[in-house]
Amino acid sequence: MADFYNENDIICGPPSRSGHIVFKKAKVKSSSKKIVYKLNKHDLPILSLYEVALTSLISLFLRSNLTPRQKIVKNEAGKVVGLASEHFCYAIERRETLTPRFYSLARRKDHYIIDPQKREKAEDIPLYFLNEFPSGFFADLYKASLAGELNFDMASLASVLCSAYTLEEDDLHKGNFGFYIVEQGEKPKVVFFKIDNDLLLSDSLMSHHEARIVHWRHGENAFKITARDLREFPKLMDSKNHYWPTSLRYFVNHSDPKVYNNYSEIEAFIALGKSPEFQQAKWREWYKHILLHSAMIKVYLSNSLDITDPHERAQLSLINQATIARLSQLKAVLFSLPEFRNYVAKVNNEELSAEIFREVTELNDESYRIQLNEQLEHLKEMCTLENGFKKGDTPLHVAIRLGDYRYHETWGYFKEFANQANDAKEKPLDVAVKLAQEKLAEDPDKTIEDPRKNPLFIMKHLVSEGVNKTRSFNLFHTEHRDLKVISYSLQSPYLDKARDAKNADGLIAILRDLGEDIRFSLKMKKEISVYCLKFFLKNKEPNQELVRTLNKLQQALNGGNGREPRPELQFIRQLRSSLWIVRVIRGLLGGTSTQVELNSVIDNARKKLPSSSFASYFPCFFVRQEPNPSVNVSNTLVLH
Structure with missing residues (x-):
């Protein structure tokens, strides 16, 4: 708990x-x-x-x-x-202990004085925030580090900036950006930290709850990850993080000491991007980020959210899903950069693995270590071997090669690269064709349950989105007409589980598990949920028990009689608005087309019942589509 x-x-x-x-x-x-x-x-x-x-x-x-x-x-x-x-002093004590001396910092007219002293308790450790100093202070601090008067802890600085970028931070103003100075050898060392994380995942999550007025015109690409932002980092040209050290904002109170409004200070942050030490540090931080997987994220989220509480469990799933989608986007863009691939090719895997598990002490399960080490080895091979990444690969090529193609999400991020070839004249569709050929050669009968790694389903999706059919695709389609690539259907174990569910609670538990499955995009989960309901109803006897089941499902979906909708089905009611102004107005949860369709399926099943079977019936509280005349169920999914 x-x-x-x-x-x-x-x-x-x-x-x-x-x-x-x-x-x-x-x-x-x-x-x-x-x-x-x-x-x-x-x-x-x-x-x-x-x-x-x-x-x-x-x-x-x-x-x-x-x-x-x-x-x-x-x-x-x-x-x-x-x-x-x-108070952050306790974090400093955990990080440094009280053994070294800590420096106080005071301004004297045109210069600063630092005074090292032994501190007896954590509360005595001096710590500072950038807004406590005159505008331009960071530029002075950076100049002092370049002059050799003190050492910047580039690892902590890169960690703060890279983590804020990865997790869509919108509030990294000077009042949330702090530092302390600790004794290290002959020079003082400046260590950076951050506080107030309430506007992380600003695009993915928090924009549905609160957004600055200046953000209302934003769309789904406001925090898009781009190659030039990663290369020039921390300078951002594409991502719209509101308070960011390299971004001069106009719709702010320029007298507020928390605002970045000093050109020399902004230029000092931009200059970090040219520092070889910072460049190595940023690649390392981002590499560690994309090595994190869902189980690790859940461990840390469960420190704050009670997984035994259905409501809090639903929020854990929501944050986990948003984080995995963000990391998928970051991974694809990173590996499209030759500079990053070169870093991965040369990095010492053993040292990096040891560093990760030294930092994340709660992940002491050996299975995490084994999985991460296998991932490190695989990614190094992808960056060094001939059958790995190719020169000129776009993020779309990379996502397919890595088995991390998230369909509507990945397409939304990278559709601009749909018909772009790499230096080997391969387009993203060609990569999927090649992977399909390898799958058929290895084991043609093996079912791939993870859609992100299913080359046939990827091919179908790319073609359905309108990419140009390539020569390799046309040849493959001709040689393997039996596979019916254009109409290829995804197989899912959730359908069998739904068919075998005995009652409403059983189906709700299956839908909850579907909602927590990070292999599927939100849109795919919603589509599968409709199929699950149809499979569940397929062979049910039309009796009084079915009436109670239908009523229970409808109340779980919509709420009513003083009850909220079941949190296990929260993902079905999760809105996917792209415009921020719409998100602000509608919020995160509301009536969705999937909810309408599920109600339609339930209504249709209820109409087939003998009139003598009817019991109490909970109507929906919003307009529904007209139900289909019948519920037709095939053995596979046809996702759009």
Whole structure:
């Protein structure tokens, strides 16, 4: 169970307001530890849940102890009333211990004085945020590092910036970007960190709950990952992160010390991108990010979200799915870059693996280590062997080669490369054809359950999206007419499970598992859910028990009689709006076309029942499509 604070165990202190009520000088009664206690933003418990979960998430991506730990705060009734964030001094103590001396920093007219002292307890460690200093301070700090007066901890700086980029941070202003100075050898070392993670996954998740007015015109590509942003990083030219160290924003209060409005400071951050040390550090951080997989992410999210609570489990699945989709996009663009492939080809796998598990101490299961080491070896081979990545591969080529083609998601990211050939004259469709040929040569009868790795289904999807049919595709299609590539259907074990489910609760559990399956895009999950319901109803006897089952399914889907829809089916009601203004208006959950179709299937099944079988019936609370005259079910899926 996820840990939390009881409201009565917190000494609040004086309140302040920054969008919502915050107690910056709060303490925990039982330990006297310093915390920052925030009441629910907009009086919405879900926003506190999200922030704590997103903090757990980024702690997996960051190097250890570069963001403070957080816990949910509940009242005596068990309701979420806010969250508590530890003071960052405790993270510094965990990271550095109290053995080295820590430096205080003071401004004296036109220069700064640093004073190293031994600190007896964590609360005595000096730490700072960029907004506490005059505009342009980071430029002075960077110049001092170039002059050899102090050392920048490039690993921590790259970790903060790369993690913020990977996880769609929209709020990395100077008040959330901090540092401390610790003794290391003969020179002081500047270590960077970040706080306040409530606007991570801004595009994927949080834009459905709150978005700045300047973002309302954004579409689905606002945080798109591009090759030039990765190459020039931390300079961003395509991604629209609002508060970002290299981006001068106009619709802000320029007198606010949290804003990046000093040209020398912005240029100093841009100059990092030219530093060989920073370049190596950024490749390393991003490589570690794309090596993370769903099980690892779930471990960290479960520190904040209770998997035994259906509502919190649904939020865990939502965040996990968004993160995996983001990492898929990042991976495809990274491996399309020769610079990154060169880094992977040369990196020491054993050292990198050891570093990862030294940083993420909660992943002590040997299976994680085995899986990661196999992945490291495979990716190195892809970057070095002849049958790996090819010169000129686009992100679309890469996604297909890696077995990470997520259909509607991948197509949405990279459709601009649909007909672009690499230096070997291969188009993305040719890559899928080649993989299909290899599959048939190896084991033509083997079923590929993971659609991301299914070359036949990938070929069908590319063609259905209108890519130009290549010579290799036409030859393959002619030689293997029995495969019916154009009408190829995906096989899924969820259909058999749904057919065998005994009751409504059994089907709901299967649909929950489908919603948590990261192999499928959200659109595919919704389409499969309709097939699952049809399979479930296919051989059910038209009796009183079926009436109760249909009623229970419809209430689980729509809510009613004072009950909310079942959280296990949250993904069915998840909206996929591309325009941010629509997201702000409609929110994350609402009536979807899939929900309408599922209700239609239920209504159609109910109409076939003898009139004597009818019991109470829960109507929908929104307009439905007219039901189809019959429920036709084949043994395979035809996804669009």
